[in-house]
Amino acid sequence: MLKQGDTVVCGLSGGADSVALLLVLDELKEKLGIRLEALHVNHCIRGEESDRDERFCSELCSRLGITFHSEKCDVTGTAREIGRSTEETARMLRYDIFSAYSKGKKLATAHNANDNLETALLNLARGSGLKGIAGIPCIRGNIIRPILTVTRDEIVSFLKDRGQSHVTDSTNLSDDYTRNRIRHHIIPLMQEINGSVIETSVNTLSALREENSLIESLTDEACSKCRSGSSFTGLTEYPPVIRKRCIARLLSENNIPYSFKRLEEADELLLRNGKLNVSDDLFLIAENGKIRLSSIKSQEEISYYGSLEMGVKKLYDGCSVYCERVECDNLKKIEAVHKNSTFYIMDYDKIRGKLIVRTRIYGDKIKLKGRNFTSSVKKLINEKIPSEKRNGLLFLEDEEGTVLAEEIGIADRTAPDENTSAFLVISFIRS
């Protein structure tokens, strides 16, 4: 979880859990040979109370001599814009900020044993598989959860022993309705069956996570032997559990939702050959023990990748791109020229290095203009674009990533602002 020389950024809300985590890390930092910082995200949704929490965290860190970062975000506005719940949006923005601050560092979050059992039960209720029922992982990428095996009671008594106060979130933002039903109703009932169910669950869930990891590593092996791109060869040699997890990964990477039943069907398909429609435009096709994910129109699949130059460039039959640098005061002229087609305007000087024009690639991401978070291009496309148009969509990228997604929008990073002196105008011409 930690090694000497690591810098750990501790997510600090000011609540009991994160204050205890900060104290523990602070007490152990010399022994562990780590550097410690704290990061507070101010969701700005509780007015003065939000600011009080930020001050509390800042003062605590200043007393302990810990570097303190703080970032504000607009949860209410973003939630309205993207049509998600406040809880979900807060979580998304928080993890986006966490991610920005913890590059090359470890990020410690204060999930505890109670949170973990709640998550396991929530996932069981919703029908998740072993991975979900095993709860929250101790380590995911650079995120670590050092107090995942500590119960809420232990945390509260630790703080009491230290005489350390903490803040209480009056709206209990992180506790949505569903989690509260589990926390305040289901878990107390389980405690009537087993008084130390929280303590017991620490071992249960850790054993389940270990068992899930074993199956995951067998799946890794099978993938590395059988997988090439979107197809598997030789998967029939493996047990059904592994075959289904391999197929699940392929579907999941392509943002195709699946159920246990769907995986059963796919596995049967693999054994008997045939075709299974798994999303608007994609099929699983099995032939002679091979299985692959393929577009309905795979024969006529469109794919393009090349550098973008000024002027008009033909990309493929029926599709060209127009690209021009325009001084700010000439924008009116451009609007007149392109009045019958969609065009995109970016800040010419914000483009880094060479521009590439291409069709979509898997794993594409973009941080759109006016948004505080990065989106999956696949997700944006699936939400907005009819399936028959998706494969032909065009994208621009510079050295730092995707800057334009056709019919979706441009990147925040390259959007014009009041200091822009020249525009880059892009238009896609289709016949």
Next chain:
Amino acid sequence: MLKQGDTVVCGLSGGADSVALLLVLDELKEKLGIRLEALHVNHCIRGEESDRDERFCSELCSRLGITFHSEKCDVTGTAREIGRSTEETARMLRYDIFSAYSKGKKLATAHNANDNLETALLNLARGSGLKGIAGIPCIRGNIIRPILTVTRDEIVSFLKDRGQSHVTDSTNLSDDYTRNRIRHHIIPLMQEINGSVIETSVNTLSALREENSLIESLTDEACSKCRSGSSFTGLTEYPPVIRKRCIARLLSENNIPYSFKRLEEADELLLRNGKLNVSDDLFLIAENGKIRLSSIKSQEEISYYGSLEMGVKKLYDGCSVYCERVECDNLKKIEAVHKNSTFYIMDYDKIRGKLIVRTRIYGDKIKLKGRNFTSSVKKLINEKIPSEKRNGLLFLEDEEGTVLAEEIGIADRTAPDENTSAFLVISFIRS
């Protein structure tokens, strides 16, 4: 689950679940090519209501033309005798009768999807591992559960469609307090989170059982490669999950209770060598990647196996056995001779074939005099005999199994009764 030519004994309480199961099996029996019988166990604890249920089952079978067996058992008396709860005793006696009636046949029980989720939650609350959380197996030995994926609602509506009545157990014997908390309180709360949680759990639990089976089959493989008696060689080549399951099997076969923590300790031991006390008289001992279960006094372990003859026979240093055939009217004389030692009296003519005298063996079972169920000898010993005496205990077996367990008692099958004409008198002589 079923193959052509199978005889299926359907456990029939007369409740909705088992009546639906009987109807389904009856409707499908020709298609499946099976023979169908029904077995009712009358627990005799609800007076007239118990007899009403038995009559209901008998009449239903007679109407359907299904062979009907019925057996009474004394739950209340047995529960008092063995100091267990009525629910537990009823279940034990029921399965004992099931087992007696289903030799060479399949026994179908009417567990449904609701029962299964309840069991999974109960096991999660109690801290069981993946196997327990995966719920009830569809097949265990010759026991099959054909309607395990059917919900209670579906069963009730199936019976309604058929216009088929069923009985209701006024005491709800099979539903103990704990299960009722889950059924009536926890599951309705989970249904608030996911209205179709029962239906969803069918797939979840079936996937978990499949994943557990995969890990079990990897454990089988490791055992067959590494295990010899009570020791493992080469286990360090396997992942921790498999190592721990191998050790868990060894402990479990020896009736040694273990926790996740204990398995962690045992696994650490395997990697670093040493000794771990796992029960009164047994240690796990790890040396150079080998691990074995060994008695504290393994050097002086007592083991004997040989045929029993009439007269006195020395078995090992300090232990002889005395054996005599005595006509009934001479019993008084015997009692006088053995007045200073414990002796055992069996019906001489009920002994089948040759008698063997031996020390304990693992897996030993005996159906004691006056009891309706078979007991594990290990369990009986652990309950009654101090650890230092256990290894030296002696047992007699005839061709049909164990007939005498020293300090425990004699088998029901060989107990004298009013028709006995000659006794077999056994006494163990220790110096």
